[in-house]
Amino acid sequence: MKIEEQIIRLLENDLSANDRAELEKLLEENPELKKERALYEQIILAIREKGEAELRIDLDGYLKEYIEGKERKKLIPFNKYIFYGGIAASLSLIMLFFYQTKNNADITNETPMMFEINEAPVHADSATLERDSLQNVSDSLKKAKSSVDNF
Amino acid sequence: MTEANIIKELKNGNTSVLKHVYVHLNTVTSFVTKNSGSREDGHDIFQETVIVFHRNAIKEEFLLTSSIGTYLFAIGRRMWLNQLRRKKIKIADSEIDQDLTAVETFEFELPQFSSPDLGQKIHKILDEVGDTCKEILQLFYFKKLNLEAIKERLAYRSSQVVRQQKYRCLKKIRDKVSKMPTLIQQP
Numbered sequence: 001m002k003i004e005e006q007i008i009r010l011l012e013n014d015l016s017a018n019d020r021a022e023l024e025k026l027l028e029e030n031p032e033l034k035k036e037r038a039l040y041e042q043i044i045l046a047i048r049e050k051g052e053a054e055l056r057i058d059l060d061g062y063l064k065e066y067i068e069g070k071e072r073k074k075l076i077p078f079n080k081y082i083f084y085g086g087i088a089a090s091l092s093l094i095m096l097f098f099y100q101t102k103n104n105a106d107i108t109n110e111t112p113m114m115f116e117i118n119e120a121p122v123h124a125d126s127a128t129l130e131r132d133s134l135q136n137v138s139d140s141l142k143k144a145k146s147s148v149d150n151f
Numbered sequence: 152m153t154e155a156n157i158i159k160e161l162k163n164g165n166t167s168v169l170k171h172v173y174v175h176l177n178t179v180t181s182f183v184t185k186n187s188g189s190r191e192d193g194h195d196i197f198q199e200t201v202i203v204f205h206r207n208a209i210k211e212e213f214l215l216t217s218s219i220g221t222y223l224f225a226i227g228r229r230m231w232l233n234q235l236r237r238k239k240i241k242i243a244d245s246e247i248d249q250d251l252t253a254v255e256t257f258e259f260e261l262p263q264f265s266s267p268d269l270g271q272k273i274h275k276i277l278d279e280v281g282d283t284c285k286e287i288l289q290l291f292y293f294k295k296l297n298l299e300a301i302k303e304r305l306a307y308r309s310s311q312v313v314r315q316q317k318y319r320c321l322k323k324i325r326d327k328v329s330k331m332p333t334l335i336q337q338p
Contacts, residue, residue, distance in 0.1 A: 046273030051293025059198050066173035
């Protein structure tokens with residue numbers, strides 16, 4: 001393994017205790033290697049910092065989104081009476097609609113039968129009544145005439 | 152989404168789940184506004200709180216012993232109190248002494264660069280080394296995914312190939328940085 005790779009693994013805590021001790025001793029003795037470690041340390045730090053800088057941009061978006069969402073909710077406050085009243089009104093309208101539709105369907109299907117069943121007796125009854133009342137009138141007139149004649 | 156799922160997704164490198172922690176925004180903001188801060192201060196503190204939460208949640212040893220809300224509040228509260236101390240603004244002692252035993256210790260800040268503009272220069276180099284290098288390095292060092300997970304995610308043949316690729320990318324950056332004069336100081 002190259003010394004640079006070893007330095008990187010040292011910074012990542014990825015060396016065995018023995019290798020670590022050996023490398024640290026080497027770094028103490030060699031200022032150039034020590035400088036190399038400092039350089040990689042700064043590069044890794046910059047990578048983390050850049051990641052966080054990009055995350056900050058995303059977080060600004062989340063914050064904006066959250067605040068805007070809350071403000072939208074504030075504009076239309078939740079009112080349980082309006083909410084449940086709305087549901088009740090909707091249900092009533094749906095029921096009324098179905099009731100009306102059913103009635104229309106019944107009328108359409110049964111109208112001929114109703115006329116057939118109801119109309120005849122109604123006509124028959126009224127005709128009988130009319131005939132009976134005419135008969136009664138005629139009888140009364142006849143009675144009255146015969147009484148006049150007898151007199 | 153459950154709190155356990157949020158932690159799990161963060162450990163898998165999915166930072167978009169952080170949008171779910173914004174339900175706790177008001178808790179932190181209220182603390183700040185009640186203690187000499189503005190609403191904007193509260194939002195800034197919350198954003199930093201989420202960064203610290205992410206930084207800790209992706210650590211292998213991280214174990215959440217309280218709810219995410221309590222954890223965020225503890226971080227935010229301590230951050231704001233530190234900021235007030237720096238500005239030398241005094242608030243009631245009871246606030247400072249309040250104990251939040253449910254919360255583990257957490258890392259607040261990254262170490263500092265040896266020279267002020269070195270970070271910016273390496274950021275620029277990172278943008279120049281190509282998307283593959285940038286992605287591998289960020290998945291490994293920022294999102295803390297292991298080599299096996301990166302292999303799966305980026306469809307590499309083996310984790311050894313990922314390790315080699317990562318090494319080559321770091322070396323590429325190192326060579327570019329070392330060409331910049333007097334940036335790295337002796338530790």
